[in-house]
Amino acid sequence: MSESRDAVLITGAGGYLGSRLARRYLESAKQQVILWLHAENRAELEQKSNALREALGPAAHNADLRGGDLCAPEPFADIDPGEVSSIVHCAAVTRFNVKKELARKVNVDGAVKLYEFASGCKGLERLALASSIYACGLRQGVISEEALVDKPAFSNHYEWSKWESERRLQEDFDALPWMVLRVATVVAETARGQIHQYNAFHNTLKLLFYGLISLVPGDRETPLYFVTADFAVDALAAALERGEHRGIYHICHTQDESMTLGGLIDTAFSRFTLDSDFRERRILKPLFCDEESFRLLADGVDSFGGDIVREGLGSIVPFAPQLFSRKSFDNQRLKKVMDVYAAPDAGELVSNACDYLASTRWGRRLADAA
Structure with missing residues (x-):
């Protein structure tokens, strides 16, 4: 030492x-x-x-x-x-x-x-x-x-x-x-959208991509x-x-x-529509609902749904109340200590992340190729 x-x-x-x-x-x-x-x-x-x-x-x-x-x-x-x-x-x-x-x-x-x-x-x-x-x-x-x-x-x-x-x-x-x-x-390694670790953000998009969720809790205008x-x-x-x-x-x-919850859902569906499998399934965009309705849905899925749905909802339900909570984070102190502060375009970041998730099927295709 x-x-x-x-x-x-x-x-x-x-x-x-x-x-x-x-x-x-x-x-x-x-x-x-x-x-x-x-x-x-x-x-x-x-x-x-x-x-x-x-x-x-x-x-x-x-x-x-x-x-x-x-x-x-x-x-x-x-x-x-x-x-x-x-x-x-x-x-x-x-x-x-x-x-x-x-x-x-x-x-x-x-x-x-x-x-x-x-x-x-x-x-x-x-x-x-x-x-x-x-x-x-x-x-x-x-x-x-x-x-x-x-x-x-x-x-x-x-x-x-x-x-x-x-x-x-x-x-x-x-x-x-x-x-x-x-x-x-x-949500990604860089603004180009590569992803090496998955969290509630990615799990939510996975449920949307496979048409496994018909309701989304939250207010469209809630910033993320x-x-x-x-x-x-x-x-x-x-x-x-x-x-x-x-x-x-x-x-x-x-x-x-930053992006709103509504912007996230709209962007995700716009990017997923570029995938032929997604288009063939004719998946409808989920409706926004209140927290109680979503919890009732989640409880039903927990009893009768498959593992992938339970796992996905398991990471969304504990965060659901935040999707109704509008907050604005100040970062002036951070900006003062950074030599260069730059925020990526939120829409571009989410678009690139969605493209990566769909093309790799949430990393599965990369694992299969390896």
Whole structure:
């Protein structure tokens, strides 16, 4: 280990954004980089370490891979706190349908264990918590880059867990040099639409493409906030390098730069119509409905529907209340720390993502070809 006490610790380094941020740090070669992976035992750690090294390529040679379980009493016991000058906490369960107990154990209690470890890092200069723009819950109107003091209502336990992990940091560990990075929904690698990881956004489009959903919950005019992985990593890196202590940054675009729910459905059907299989099925565009009607539909499908429908709806239902909640995220602080801030055309981004999903059949054709 380095004796300079200038190592950056990235938790959740095997995750979608964590691994990309790890690559950025490793390629810059400015600091010793400790990559922490979720692993319940040594065999799992070895397996995940090998997979991450392969994914990172040559850059992995400069990485110090460690691991642990956020549900364990001391998940960071094998890391010397005296070595660490910066921490980026990305480790979390990020599914909207996560159960409350798991969200509490991993996202809240696990974060507190990280904060306690950070309190012992005497040379700590920065602790960044990767959060979500939906830590604001069902609040409407302008959402500023500020602490969410009053507890809002939430769509799901994931949102609650991110709000609670922010609250614990700001109230119980305020002496730490903290910052909060609230990230929007990542829908593609770049504006060209390539997709390497699927989430509720992609699952919803899959149901639409195969004609498995006749109703969509929400208000057509509700804005949706999408980013690319490239933008998210650029923004995260900029905030980490130039952001202020106790700064909160929205890793997202503005309402004017974003698409509405109605725009998403219209764009998706317009692009899917270019696919011959989709045209042959003569699928009708779904109708918008209220939340209660959608839940009744989902309950019926849960009892009698197929696995693909249950799986898809399982990721939509917990997020459905957000589709009625109009909010406008401020990102002025983020813009100030980025050398170049540029939002892709939202319609073009979604069009390209839809084209990629349809042409690869949600990655299945790529897997078959391999």
